[in-house]
Amino acid sequence: MEKNVTDLLREKGFKVTPQRLAIYKILTMTKTHPSAEMIFSQLQPSYPTMSLATVYKTVDILREIGMIQVLNAGEDSFRYDADTSDHPHVRCMECGRVDDLHDIDFSDFVDGVAKRTSYRLTGQQFYFYGICPDCQKRSAN
Amino acid sequence: MEKNVTDLLREKGFKVTPQRLAIYKILTMTKTHPSAEMIFSQLQPSYPTMSLATVYKTVDILREIGMIQVLNAGEDSFRYDADTSDHPHVRCMECGRVDDLHDIDFSDFVDGVAKRTSYRLTGQQFYFYGICPDCQKRSAN
DNA sequence: TATAATTAGATAATGATTATCAAAATAGAA
DNA sequence: TTCTATTTTGATAATCATTATCTAATTATA
Structure with missing residues (x-):
C-alpha cells in the first residue's frame, strides 16, 4: 500500500501542517508541473497568507522524503512533479x-x-x- | 567541411572579436562543460579585462549560431558544451x-x-x- | 583612413531561490 | 485537555545567476 504524505512526514520527523498538505495536494491534482511561483499563485485564493518561502521549503522536504521529483527542462526555474515514476x-x-x-x-x-x-x-x-x-x-x- | 566560428559569426552578421574566439576556444578544449563563471575564471589570466557579461553574451550568440549547446543537469546554473552532437x-x-x-x-x-x-x-x-x-x-x- | 555599426566592459537591475528570525502552530507528555 | 519543547510559518532581507543599460572602444567596410 502506498504511503501517504501525512504518515511519511511524521515518520521522517517533519510536522504535518495544512500548508504542506495543500502544496502536496496541488501537485497531485495537476499535470502541469508547476514552479514554486505557480504553486504559490494557485494557493492564493484558499491560503491568502501563504508565503512563497513556505512553498520552497515544502517542495524541498517533499523531494527529500521522495514524494515528488524536481524537473529542470532548461528553464530559469525548477518545476515539481508528484508523479515520482x-x-x-x-x-x-x-x-x-x-x-x-x-x-x-x-x-x-x-x-x-x-x-x-x-x-x-x-x-x-x-x-x-x-x-x-x-x-x-x-x-x- | 566544418564551419569555423570566424566564418559563421561573420555570416550571421556578428563581429569577430578576440573575446568571442577565446571563449569558444575554451569550450572546444575542455570536456568539463563549464558554466559562465568557470569560463570567466579560466580566461582571467590571459584576458584580465574580460567581463562576465561578455561571457554570457557570447555563449548566447554561440548557441544561436549553433556552435555550442546549453546544458542544465538540475544545477543552479547553465553549462556549455562545444560538442553539439x-x-x-x-x-x-x-x-x-x-x-x-x-x-x-x-x-x-x-x-x-x-x-x-x-x-x-x-x-x-x-x-x-x-x-x-x-x-x-x-x-x- | 574614415565612418557607421557593433561590441566590450562596468555596473545596475532583475528574478529565482535561500537565509533569518520572531510569532504561531504542532506533537507528545503530563 | 493542557503544557511545553520543538518545529514551522510568514515577512523580508540576502544571495546568486543572469540580463539590461550605457559609453568608450573595436570591427568591418567604403
Whole structure:
C-alpha cells in the first residue's frame, strides 16, 4: 500500500501542517508541473497568507522524503512533479508547457548506459523539446 | 567541411572579436562543460579585462549560431558544451562534475517517443545521475 | 583612413531561490 | 485537555545567476 504524505512526514520527523498538505495536494491534482511561483499563485485564493518561502521549503522536504521529483527542462526555474515514476518529459518551446511522456520503454537505453559508464548510476531525467499540438495549430493559422 | 566560428559569426552578421574566439576556444578544449563563471575564471589570466557579461553574451550568440549547446543537469546554473552532437550527459551527485556519454544508441527510444507524442519534436537532452569513479573510490576509503 | 555599426566592459537591475528570525502552530507528555 | 519543547510559518532581507543599460572602444567596410 502506498504511503501517504501525512504518515511519511511524521515518520521522517517533519510536522504535518495544512500548508504542506495543500502544496502536496496541488501537485497531485495537476499535470502541469508547476514552479514554486505557480504553486504559490494557485494557493492564493484558499491560503491568502501563504508565503512563497513556505512553498520552497515544502517542495524541498517533499523531494527529500521522495514524494515528488524536481524537473529542470532548461528553464530559469525548477518545476515539481508528484508523479515520482520514471518518465520522460517534453517541453513546448513556444508556450513553455511541460508534458509527461508515459508508456515509453527506455530500459534498453538505460541498460546500455549503465554498461558503458564507470559511474554508479542512481537516476536519470529525459527531456524532449518541440512544439505542442496547440502551438502547431496556432502557427498554422 | 566544418564551419569555423570566424566564418559563421561573420555570416550571421556578428563581429569577430578576440573575446568571442577565446571563449569558444575554451569550450572546444575542455570536456568539463563549464558554466559562465568557470569560463570567466579560466580566461582571467590571459584576458584580465574580460567581463562576465561578455561571457554570457557570447555563449548566447554561440548557441544561436549553433556552435555550442546549453546544458542544465538540475544545477543552479547553465553549462556549455562545444560538442553539439546529440549525446547524453552524466552528473556526479557528489562532486558535481558532468561527463559525456558517447557511443550510446538511443534511436529506438527517440523513435518510440516521436511515434507516441503529438508534439513535433525538435531535440532532446538526456541526463543521468550517479557517483563518478573518483568519488566512489574516495568514499570507499 | 574614415565612418557607421557593433561590441566590450562596468555596473545596475532583475528574478529565482535561500537565509533569518520572531510569532504561531504542532506533537507528545503530563 | 493542557503544557511545553520543538518545529514551522510568514515577512523580508540576502544571495546568486543572469540580463539590461550605457559609453568608450573595436570591427568591418567604403
